[in-house]
Amino acid sequence: MFKKRNLRLTLVLVLAAIATLAGCSSNSGNGNSSTSNANEKKTASLAQELIYATAKDINDMNPHLYPGSMPAQGIVYESLVENTANGIKPLLAESWEISEDGTTYTFHLRKNVTFHDGAPFNAEAVKKNIDAVQNNAAMHAWIKLSSKLVETKVIDEYTVQLVLSEPYYPTLLELSMTRPYVFLSPNDFINGQTKDGVNGYNGTGPYRLTEHKTDQYATFEANEHYWNGVPRIPKIKAKVLPAGETTFLALKKGEVNFVFTDDRGTDSIDVEAMKTLAESGKFQIVRSAPMNTKMIVANSSRKDSPAAEKAVREAIWHSIDREAISKELFNGTESPAEALFSSNVNYANIDLKKRAYDLETAKKLLDEADWTLQPGDEIRKKNGHALIMGLYYDVNSSSQKSEAELLQNTLKKIGVQLELIGEESTSIANRRSTGDYDLLFNQTWGLAYDPQSTIASFTSEAAYYHTTSGIAKSDELYKKIDEVMASTDEATRKSLYKDILTIVHDEAVFIPITNGRVTIVAPTALKEISFKQTQFELPFEQMYFE
Amino acid sequence: MSGYIFRRSLLAIPLLLVISFLTFVLNALSPMDPAELVLHAQGVPRITDELITATRTALGMDQPFLIRYLDWLFSCLQLDFGNSYVTGKPVWSMLGPAFLNTLELTILSVVAVIAASIGLGIVCALTEGRWLDKSIRGAAFVLTSMPSYLLAALLVWYFSVKLDWLPTTGKETVQSYILPVSVITISYAGHYFRIVRSAMLMNLNEDYVLFGRACGLPESRITIRLLRNSLQVAVSVFCMAIPIILGSTVVIENLFAWPGLGMLSVKSILSRDFPIIQAYVLVLAAAFVVVNTFSDIINALINPKLRENDL
Numbered sequence: 001m002f003k004k005r006n007l008r009l010t011l012v013l014v015l016a017a018i019a020t021l022a023g024c025s026s027n028s029g030n031g032n033s034s035t036s037n038a039n040e041k042k043t044a045s046l047a048q049e050l051i052y053a054t055a056k057d058i059n060d061m062n063p064h065l066y067p068g069s070m071p072a073q074g075i076v077y078e079s080l081v082e083n084t085a086n087g088i089k090p091l092l093a094e095s096w097e098i099s100e101d102g103t104t105y106t107f108h109l110r111k112n113v114t115f116h117d118g119a120p121f122n123a124e125a126v127k128k129n130i131d132a133v134q135n136n137a138a139m140h141a142w143i144k145l146s147s148k149l150v151e152t153k154v155i156d157e158y159t160v161q162l163v164l165s166e167p168y169y170p171t172l173l174e175l176s177m178t179r180p181y182v183f184l185s186p187n188d189f190i191n192g193q194t195k196d197g198v199n200g201y202n203g204t205g206p207y208r209l210t211e212h213k214t215d216q217y218a219t220f221e222a223n224e225h226y227w228n229g230v231p232r233i234p235k236i237k238a239k240v241l242p243a244g245e246t247t248f249l250a251l252k253k254g255e256v257n258f259v260f261t262d263d264r265g266t267d268s269i270d271v272e273a274m275k276t277l278a279e280s281g282k283f284q285i286v287r288s289a290p291m292n293t294k295m296i297v298a299n300s301s302r303k304d305s306p307a308a309e310k311a312v313r314e315a316i317w318h319s320i321d322r323e324a325i326s327k328e329l330f331n332g333t334e335s336p337a338e339a340l341f342s343s344n345v346n347y348a349n350i351d352l353k354k355r356a357y358d359l360e361t362a363k364k365l366l367d368e369a370d371w372t373l374q375p376g377d378e379i380r381k382k383n384g385h386a387l388i389m390g391l392y393y394d395v396n397s398s399s400q401k402s403e404a405e406l407l408q409n410t411l412k413k414i415g416v417q418l419e420l421i422g423e424e425s426t427s428i429a430n431r432r433s434t435g436d437y438d439l440l441f442n443q444t445w446g447l448a449y450d451p452q453s454t455i456a457s458f459t460s461e462a463a464y465y466h467t468t469s470g471i472a473k474s475d476e477l478y479k480k481i482d483e484v485m486a487s488t489d490e491a492t493r494k495s496l497y498k499d500i501l502t503i504v505h506d507e508a509v510f511i512p513i514t515n516g517r518v519t520i521v522a523p524t525a526l527k528e529i530s531f532k533q534t535q536f537e538l539p540f541e542q543m544y545f546e
Numbered sequence: 547m548s549g550y551i552f553r554r555s556l557l558a559i560p561l562l563l564v565i566s567f568l569t570f571v572l573n574a575l576s577p578m579d580p581a582e583l584v585l586h587a588q589g590v591p592r593i594t595d596e597l598i599t600a601t602r603t604a605l606g607m608d609q610p611f612l613i614r615y616l617d618w619l620f621s622c623l624q625l626d627f628g629n630s631y632v633t634g635k636p637v638w639s640m641l642g643p644a645f646l647n648t649l650e651l652t653i654l655s656v657v658a659v660i661a662a663s664i665g666l667g668i669v670c671a672l673t674e675g676r677w678l679d680k681s682i683r684g685a686a687f688v689l690t691s692m693p694s695y696l697l698a699a700l701l702v703w704y705f706s707v708k709l710d711w712l713p714t715t716g717k718e719t720v721q722s723y724i725l726p727v728s729v730i731t732i733s734y735a736g737h738y739f740r741i742v743r744s745a746m747l748m749n750l751n752e753d754y755v756l757f758g759r760a761c762g763l764p765e766s767r768i769t770i771r772l773l774r775n776s777l778q779v780a781v782s783v784f785c786m787a788i789p790i791i792l793g794s795t796v797v798i799e800n801l802f803a804w805p806g807l808g809m810l811s812v813k814s815i816l817s818r819d820f821p822i823i824q825a826y827v828l829v830l831a832a833a834f835v836v837v838n839t840f841s842d843i844i845n846a847l848i849n850p851k852l853r854e855n856d857l
Binding site for chain 1: 582583586588591592593600632640702707713714800809812813818
């Protein structure tokens with residue numbers, strides 16, 4: 001009996017549900033007018049809030065480790081100095097002096113700066129933070145300063161001194177980076193350290209992290225005590241949206257109102273979607289100056305590989321139709337690159353030989369290098385060896401695959417066979433460090449790190465050692481790199497960089513394809529949208545809603 | 547009966563052991579050095595040999611394979627699945643909340659799937675061959691043949707953007723449940739209601755129906771009797787729907803930014819966070835085995851013939 005009553009109840013519920021659904025659909029006809037009102041209300045209430053979509057959670061915000069989201073860390077933490085288009089400018093340090101020998105940096109700290117938890121920012125806090133970073137130096141091997149910094153001295157409450165083992169000119173640049181030399185309240189340290197985790201995320205930046213729901217959202221509120229004036233957007237929310245389709249719909253609905261190119265250089269919505277949003281009049285698209293260079297890296301040190309020959313590398317360079325790639329593959333979001341660094345990179349505005357897309361020149365170069373095409377053959381040969389090379393691309397990057405296919409097709413026309421191998425980015429990184437490749441896709445570190453970090457990695461086994469060690473002038477190149485890092489004089493540095501860039505350009509070991517940029521899609525009412533000298537951060541504190 | 551339940555449950559143990567071993571072996575077969583993976587996953591910009599050696603020791607990678615497996619297995623039995631490569635947090639502290647979120651979605655969807663399947667199954671069986679039956683089956687055919695991401699995008703576009711009734715994504719309000727549950731329900735109920743329908747139709751031709759009608763029993767009582775007999779077939783199908791939906795929410799969760807197992811697993815696979823992937827596979831496999839065992843037991847309760855045949 002009980003069971004029967006249950007079943008009857010289920011039936012009634014099912015029927016009720018069907019009736020409700022039917023009722024809903026008959027209403028939909030006049031649903032539109034009321035909803036457009038609701039939409040407007042929602043947009044109005046959002047006007048004070050900036051909600052950006054991010055494919056990944058902000059993750060661990062510990063600024064002395066690397067899993068965290070850089071745009072989020074960038075608004076919470078600050079460094080001593082800032083890298084701008086006009087050079088290094090003061091940030092938490094008001095001024096500084098560099099000793100004659102270039103090994104001692106004395107910083108005069110800004111007064112009246114407090115961490116988000118109220119703790120004072122002073123020389124003691126600076127020392128504790130830098131010591132905590134140095135205590136985990138192996139983790140920071142990529143940043144050369146970590147291996148040259150010997151001691152951090154507290155001179156007085158607002159003066160701190162960094163002592164290096166030898167002069168190192170990029171010191172200020174490396175201190176300006178998003179991590180690791182940024183400052184966390186000492187109250188958040190665990191046993192005086194940060195390497196095994198922290199108790200909180202209190203920085204000195206314009207925004208403080210107020211709420212974080214893993215894989216859902218993170219909320220940042222304006223720091224009311226910010227030393228440089230309270231930011232005009234009171235609240236920023238980072239909403240996790242892993243799928244581009246729904247990100248676009250959420251933008252249309254107004255649930256998120258801001259998207260930008262992420263740290264891997266990918267946009268969360270495609271170019272068509274951006275255009276649609278801009279055409280609606282509610283959104284604007286803002287593009288930055290070139291931020292990095294996407295390129296093909298050739299292995300010059302593998303003697304049995306054709307890629308070890310300069311003529312072959314130059315022929316490949318001449319076989320890439322950069323204009324077509326920029327237009328067809330990227331719809332203009334990336335621009336053709338003619339050299340390892342674009343001219344807006346420090347020290348890179350120099351005259352270099354342009355190698356245009358020109359298959360006749362490519363053929364001539366190969367002929368002159370004795371890679372000849374016998375009648376009836378499809379592939380060029382030299383001393384019985386066929387001109388075959390492997391090109392490794394990241395399987396997760398759709399653009400790399402298309403570029404590789406395009407190049408394979410073009411090279412076939414001039415008698416070069418390219419074998420395309422798609423692999424995970426980690427195994428490509430592994431090939432790069434062991435030298436097990438002919439050609440592979442890569443990109444420069446980005447505006448904040450170029451040219452110094454990319455060039456420093458020419459000598460690093462883990463990075464571009466195999467790319468550069470086989471060229472004719474490699475010894476000269478490495479000597480100049482050592483000299484430039486230790487140089488204390490701007491004119492010398494300029495001329496050294498010019499020599500370095502000319503050597504690698506002439507040898508054609510880094511074959512540029514396009515320059516990546518940061519693209520922002522934001523409401524038309526948002527003003528003062530600008531960029532920093534890095535693709536990993538945005539100056540949210542300067543933006544405001546009109 | 548209790549003997550049957552006991553024996554059936556015992557059988558699940560070796561199965562789970564084999565699964566755990568396979569998950570561990572698959573991880574160990576990966577050509578990448580786990581220490582390097584950890585460092586990559588943590589976003590370390592430059593990985594040095596010194597760092598790799600230190601990480602390897604910290605992970606206990608210097609131990610032989612079997613010792614590592616047994617260590618891991620015993621820890622798993624205590625719900626300690628190790629630490630995430632990326633965040634360093636215990637796996638369970640990440641998998642637990644995600645599992646609960648997916649479970650919420652699954653249970654709601656399963657309830658909706660069962661209700662819709664039974665409701666539509668009955669309606670179709672009773673109106674067999676008429677326009678209602680045909681149109682429901684036609685609509686179900688169209689909807690189930692549509693990929694779920696397309697269906698989801700269409701529903702979001704219509705109900706969230708155009709009508710502005712529901713949020714597009716997230717799990718912040720009660721309304722956020724409606725769209726993901728609807729998409730799952732449509733995809734599964736479209737298949738399952740046919741099972742109910744055909745079982746009902748088979749039973750309709752049975753003698754007891756004819757006999758009941760001949761005795762002048764009211765049609766409603768006959769329908770209820772019919773449904774009860776027809777549902778026996780559907781029980782195991784519905785039971786298996788739980789782990790199937792649990793494990794197939796990847797697309798839905800990523801589309802709706804639902805912070806569950808599907809989203810976590812994709813994230814972990816992309817960053818090669820092996821401890822999480824292992825635990826995810828193990829939890830899902832365990833869910834399959836447990837639910838399968840349950841459905842066998844339920845069937846045995848309903849049908850004594852199965853008990854007599856033993857296992």
